[in-house]
Amino acid sequence: MSQTATRTPSPLRKNTLTKNQLPKWAIWAVLAGSLVLGAAVSSLIGFHVVGWALFSAVIFVIAGFLVTLSVEGERKAKDRFASNMIYAAFIVALVPLVSVIWTVLEKGLPGMTSNFLFTSMNGMTGVVDNETVENGTPVLGGAYHGIVGTVLITFWATVISVPVGLLTAVYLVEYSRGGPLSRGITFFVDVMTGIPSIVAGLFAAALFGLIFGPSTRTGFVAAVALSVLMIPVVVRSTEEMLKIVPNELREASYALGVRKWRTIIKVVVPTAISGIASGVTLAIARVIGETAPLLVTAGFVNSINFNAFAGWMTTLPTFIYRQLMNPTSPTNIDPSAQRAWAAALLLILIVMLLNLIARVIARLFAPKTGR
Amino acid sequence: MSNTLTESGSRGRAGDKVFSGIALFAGCLILFVLFCVAVFLLWQALPTFTADPAEITGGSGFWTYIWPIVIGTLIAAAIALLIATPISIGVALFISHYAPRKLSQGLGYVIDLLAAIPSVVYGAWGMTVLAPALVGPYVWLAENAGWIPIFAGPASQTGKTMLTAGIVLSVMVLPIITSLSREIFLQTPKLHEEAALAMGATRWEMIRMTVFPFARAGIISAIMLGLGRALGETMAVAMVLSGGGLIASLIKSGNQTIAAEIALNFPEAFGLRLAELIAAGLVLFVITLAVNMVARWIVSRHKEFSGAN
Numbered sequence: 054m055s056q057t058a059t060r061t062p063s064p065l066r067k068n069t070l071t072k073n074q075l076p077k078w079a080i081w082a083v084l085a086g087s088l089v090l091g092a093a094v095s096s097l098i099g100f101h102v103v104g105w106a107l108f109s110a111v112i113f114v115i116a117g118f119l120v121t122l123s124v125e126g127e128r129k130a131k132d133r134f135a136s137n138m139i140y141a142a143f144i145v146a147l148v149p150l151v152s153v154i155w156t157v158l159e160k161g162l163p164g165m166t167s168n169f170l171f172t173s174m175n176g177m178t179g180v181v182d183n184e185t186v187e188n189g190t191p192v193l194g195g196a197y198h199g200i201v202g203t204v205l206i207t208f209w210a211t212v213i214s215v216p217v218g219l220l221t222a223v224y225l226v227e228y229s230r231g232g233p234l235s236r237g238i239t240f241f242v243d244v245m246t247g248i249p250s251i252v253a254g255l256f257a258a259a260l261f262g263l264i265f266g267p268s269t270r271t272g273f274v275a276a277v278a279l280s281v282l283m284i285p286v287v288v289r290s291t292e293e294m295l296k297i298v299p300n301e302l303r304e305a306s307y308a309l310g311v312r313k314w315r316t317i318i319k320v321v322v323p324t325a326i327s328g329i330a331s332g333v334t335l336a337i338a339r340v341i342g343e344t345a346p347l348l349v350t351a352g353f354v355n356s357i358n359f360n361a362f363a364g365w366m367t368t369l370p371t372f373i374y375r376q377l378m379n380p381t382s383p384t385n386i387d388p389s390a391q392r393a394w395a396a397a398l399l400l401i402l403i404v405m406l407l408n409l410i411a412r413v414i415a416r417l418f419a420p421k422t423g424r
Numbered sequence: 425m426s427n428t429l430t431e432s433g434s435r436g437r438a439g440d441k442v443f444s445g446i447a448l449f450a451g452c453l454i455l456f457v458l459f460c461v462a463v464f465l466l467w468q469a470l471p472t473f474t475a476d477p478a479e480i481t482g483g484s485g486f487w488t489y490i491w492p493i494v495i496g497t498l499i500a501a502a503i504a505l506l507i508a509t510p511i512s513i514g515v516a517l518f519i520s521h522y523a524p525r526k527l528s529q530g531l532g533y534v535i536d537l538l539a540a541i542p543s544v545v546y547g548a549w550g551m552t553v554l555a556p557a558l559v560g561p562y563v564w565l566a567e568n569a570g571w572i573p574i575f576a577g578p579a580s581q582t583g584k585t586m587l588t589a590g591i592v593l594s595v596m597v598l599p600i601i602t603s604l605s606r607e608i609f610l611q612t613p614k615l616h617e618e619a620a621l622a623m624g625a626t627r628w629e630m631i632r633m634t635v636f637p638f639a640r641a642g643i644i645s646a647i648m649l650g651l652g653r654a655l656g657e658t659m660a661v662a663m664v665l666s667g668g669g670l671i672a673s674l675i676k677s678g679n680q681t682i683a684a685e686i687a688l689n690f691p692e693a694f695g696l697r698l699a700e701l702i703a704a705g706l707v708l709f710v711i712t713l714a715v716n717m718v719a720r721w722i723v724s725r726h727k728e729f730s731g732a733n
Contacts, residue, residue: 132626139522142514143531146602149595150538153549160552220450228444229451238451240720241458247649247716248709249656251683252461255705259464268694281461284454314443342542345658345683349690370544370659377548378663390552397545404540 075124083120087113110141154401161398164391169195170399174355179382186385194381194388196396198357199372202272203403205361206351206368207341209276210283215333217280218287219322225288226295227317245285253281254346261350272361275351275368279340286339290332294325327418331411338407342400344370369400461709469703475696489700490682490707492670496586497681497708500661501654503590503674504597509647511594512601519602520609521631532606539599547663550592555583555664562587562675576673584666587674589681592660597650604649608642609635641722648719652712658683682708 091109095101114137122130168191177194185192221238229235257278261269298321306316322329352365353375367375373393380389477485515535519528559581566577579585612635620630636643667680667688686701686708693701 128626128629132628135628135631136522139514139518142511143518146511146515146535146538146598149549150534152553153541153545156549156553157545217450217453220447221454224444224447224451228447234451238454240717240724241455243720244713244716245454245458247652247656247712247719248461249652249658249683249712251656251658251686252465252705252709252712255686255702256461256464259468259702260460262468263464267698281457284457288454312437312440314440317443338540342544344542344544344547345662345687348687353691370542373544373548374659374663377551393548397542397548400542401540401545404542405537408536408540 073125075121079120079124080117083116084113087116114138114141157394157398157401160390160394161396164192164395165398166191166195166395168193169392169395170200171195171197173198173357174381175357177355177381179384182380182382182385182388185388186382192388192391194392196369196372196392196399198355199367199369199396200399201357201359202351202366202368203341203370205359206272206275206279206347206366207337209273209361210279210340211333211337213276213280214283214287214336218284218336219291219329221284221288222291222295223317223322225292227313227321242285242288245281246289248281249345250278250282250343251345251349254278254349256281257346257350270350270352270365271363272351272358272366275347275366276361278346278350279343282343282346283336283340286336287333290335291325291329294328294332295321297328298324327415330418331415334407334411334414338404338411341407342370342404344374347371348374369396369403372396373400462706465702465706465709469699469706471696471699472703475699479696481697481700486700486703490704493680493682493685493704494707494711495670496667496679497655497683497711499586499674499679500590500593500665500681501651503587504593504654505647505651507591507594508598508601508650512598512646512650513605513643515598515602516605516609517631517635519606521627521635532603535599535602538595539603543596543657543659544663546592546596547659547661550588550660550664551584554592555585555588557583558585558588558591559583565675573672574674576676579675580666580677582666582677584664585675585677586665586679589661589665590674592664593654593657596657596660597654600653601646601650604646605639605643608639608646612638641725645719645722648715648722652716652719655712655715656683656708658687662687 088109090112091105091107094108094112095104098104114134117137118130118134121133172193172195174194174196175198181193184190221242225235225238229238254275257274258270260277261271261274302320302324303316306320307313311319347368348371351368351371353371354365354367358364358366373396376389376393376396380386382388472480472486477483480486480489482489519531519535523531559579562579562583562585563577565575566579569575570577616634616638617630620634621627625633661681662684665679665681665684666677667684668678671678682704686705689697690701
């Protein structure tokens with residue numbers, strides 16, 4: 054009895070609290086071991102950085118599980134395994150993002166010239182591209198017509214969607230009393246968010262085809278198609294914003310004898326304007342990159358068209374698509390690829406800028422809260 | 425007897441009526457537009473159903489024409505979801521429960537960036553970067569796993585196959601599933617989580633016991649919304665897949681989806697071909713409408729305790 058009590062504890066188990074626990078450096082040791090082992094395994098089948106990372110990761114997850122299992126027990130081992138899988142999921146999700154952005158920067162930056170930004174593809178034929186490649190001169194032709202088309206079509210889509218979306222949100226929040234109509238609108242607005250963009254394009258094409266004859270393709274048809282996609286986004290974001298306007302503000306206004314519609318215009322909407330503006334900006338960012346509906350509604354041209362109501366129109370996304378799928382010169386596709394990637398870079402920059410603007414608006418013009 | 429009070433009052437009342445009328449009109453307009461989408465598509469698609477079956481592409485009627493591409497659409501969406509679902513849930517858990525509190529918002533924004541990249545850029549990336557990179561693995565798969573029908577060789581030499589398209593689609597639906605799941609995971613009652621931890625549960629056990637049961641309906645609807653996106657996505661498939669007839673192998677060129685079929689053929693289509701493509705669009709519309717309605721229904725049924733909508 055007294056013998057066991059006085060026995061000196063083993064050096065491994067100094068403290069009951071750290072008993073059965075891996076030291077902190079253990080997981081790093083496992084990591085280093087799996088990196089070495091991964092390099093060995095991947096060099097067996099021909100060394101490649103991707104293969105190395107892949108094998109090391111698999112070995113690390115398995116080894117981490119086994120080491121923890123042997124020292125800390127089954128529950129801790131499962132926890133370790135789950136954590137590692139979750140970290141792995143995040144890293145895997147970052148791979149395409151980094152790869153896409155890297156590709157666009159690498160291939161798009163050389164084409165980002167003032168010539169690209171301010172000339173159209175008017176008169177650019179395969180012959181021109183062939184000469185460019187043969188003589189090694191800078192690539193001619195650019196996406197100016199696409200920029201014009203994108204701006205005009207997005208503008209008209211915004212002009213259609215914002216009033217409709219805003220008023221619908223006002224109806225849902227301020228006027229409806231949770232009746233079947235408002236529940237129906239809410240439900241179908243949600244459903245509309247999921248309409249495939251190509252179906253929206255087909256709808257606009259079919260609608261204008263019925264009225265103005267088949268194959269009517271103008272910028273405005275495209276704007277109608279885009280507004281079908283844009284309205285639900287505007288409604289949802291505006292609705293959320295109007296809902297968080299405090300009721301005290303409305304009641305104070307009513308108490309002063311102000312009519313409901315004046316209360317909405319002068320009190321409710323101004324209070325929520327920052328959220329509404331950022332929601333609209335995000336909606337624009339969403340539709341500006343749409344390609345499929347534009348292919349079926351706006352057609353494709355090489356020249357600049359400032360009139361959204363007549364003639365075909367090119368936008369940046371369709372420009373990218375056509376330059377990649379049907380290169381201007383089928384024998385020398387490099388100039389087309391360069392133009393396409395420069396346009397992709399421009400498009401991503403525009404979308405990111407819009408997202409940034411939305412965030413800045415939401416922060417700068419947020420209503421003063423408290424006191 | 426009129427005085428300024430009642431005068432301004434009656435004018436205000438008229439304003440009230442007009443304004444509420446306009447708001448009501450805007451709300452009804454949305455329902456009307458959705459109704460119109462269905463009606464116009466049906467109207468323009470009608471010639472397909474009345475035409476002589478021999479005149480339809482493929483020569484044996486609309487349904488024979490449409491079912492391979494419906495199956496193709498479902499295959500592409502299934503691949504996308506199989507890849508994206510586990511990764512998205514992992515990423516959502518990482519952001520909500522694993523990452524340091526200070527970083528989590530920024531990380532959420534990084535994942536949202538994935539959603540901000542236009543689909544045509546994904547298509548361009550898929551056809552110039554991803555497809556060539558996958559040729560090697562496909563050849564390996566065809567050699568070593570060729571006895572499984574979906575990996576039957578010989579593998580495509582361009583990498584423009586159904587599996588590549590599915591991978592690109594999975595990248596595109598990932599941010600949708602992630603952001604919705606993250607919202608729901610964050611709403612797990614803190615007391616439940618702390619109670620589980622206080623009982624000595626490990627972090628993973630805590631997540632399995634408190635977070636998942638709470639979020640199950642939300643995760644399902646997030647996946648359904650991702651499915652809706654994957655079904656309707658056009659450009660990625662149109663640019664990445666070199667289409668063809670329906671085949672079982674995912675690493676040979678072949679198969680086609682509805683959306684890509686429309687985008688690739690619409691610019692040159694006229695007459696009956698146009699009607700056919702619009703009918704195909706109608707089929708796609710009905711499928712995605714059904715998927716989205718089920719998803720929204722699940723969300724609204726569980727609204728009181730999940731914040732997903």
